[in-house]
Amino acid sequence: MVAGAPILDISDLWVSFPAYRADPVRALKGIDLAIAPGEFIGLVGESGSGKTTLARAAMGLVPPPGVVERGEVLFDGRNLARLDEEAHRAVLGRELAMVIANPRAELNPVLTVGRQISNIVFYHMGVGRAEADRRALEMLRAVRIPDAERRFAAYPHELSGGMAQRVVIAIALACAPKLVISDDATSGLDVTVQTQVLDLLKSMVTEKGASALFITRDIAVTAHYCSRIAVIYAGEIVELAPVATFFERPTHPYSITLLAAFSHSPELRQRWTRSADIDAAPIPAGGCSFASRCVRRRERCLAEAPQARPLAGGRSVRCHFPVDESVT
Ligand SMILES: Nc1ncnc2c1ncn2[C@@H]1O[C@H](COP(=O)(O)OP(=O)(O)O)[C@@H](O)[C@H]1O
Ligand code: SF4
Ligand SMILES: [Mg+2]
Structure with a gap:
């Protein structure tokens, strides 16, 4: 494990969703998880085990009507859920970014992909529009979109699923965040494209010295990309181990x-x-x-x-x- 104060520190986190005429659904039950700077950690578990709820809680965004019953999440020493809306928004996208499946739903259909990357740089980094555009083009090249100048002016519907997912990764990494959360980001892509996109995500996160919480239903994928693995079942982390030990x-x-x-x-x-x-x-x-x-x-x-x-x-x-x- 990499040394240093954790970038994400989750302690004894309980999250529940109220249910109509029934006991609340306990989505997370006492989660403890710390991610060190530079660490790539895998979170594996079947559908409904609490992975997305954990990802959202890490961002300080438990979806309503969910409530944090107990525990705390610290991102880089701060409890994001306690920040005011503007301060929270300034952290999301800049220091902490998330990549999810279904890139088309993530992207704005009426803006060119270049402008969407440029906007996030413009908003967060305090640079002028020309510089933001220049960095957006650089990001399109970094995620290996062929013919990046031309694609800069393309709309999301003009791209394949794999290309659109690369654009989403470019948006997530454009401001060099400290932590990237990938929530099943490649499900729905075919296997070859999935491997390419994951390799790209891994190399870009590593290059920028960021950490990643890599969520997947596919345990085999974590063997290749992660240093540690956390297995979640019914809202509890049931095993946490370095990847080599885990698979052996x-x-x-x-x-x-x-x-x-x-x-x-x-x-x-x-x-x-x-x-x-x-x-x-x-x-x-x-x-x-x-x-x-x-x-x-x-x-x-x-x-x-x-x-x-x-x-x-x-x-x-x-x-x-x-x-x-x-x-x-
Ligand atoms: N908005 C919501 N309202 C009610 N229950 C929810 C909501 N979101 C998640 N849950 C419940 O919380 C549990 C964990 O869900 P989720 O975090 O989406 O799991 P996963 O991402 O591993 O599939 C499930 O039982 C799910 O039904
Ligand atoms: S052996 Fe372990 S996992 Fe199985 S029921 Fe007992 S405590 Fe649970
Ligand atoms: Mg999920």
């Missing part, structure tokens, strides 16, 4: 289930999948969130929710009976 010796049963899903071995997948008939019994509240799907579950898992605890080698796991604990 995953310890949380859910991490192994995720990895098994990508393996070519049906036996491995079967070994880590709980058969439906065992699941018939309801799981009492107050136990482990993963108990209904866990092949290793024992009595204690139903009675007591596991807390995150540190293991050797800079990793932590939230499980009473992690796999192969003895080797750590």
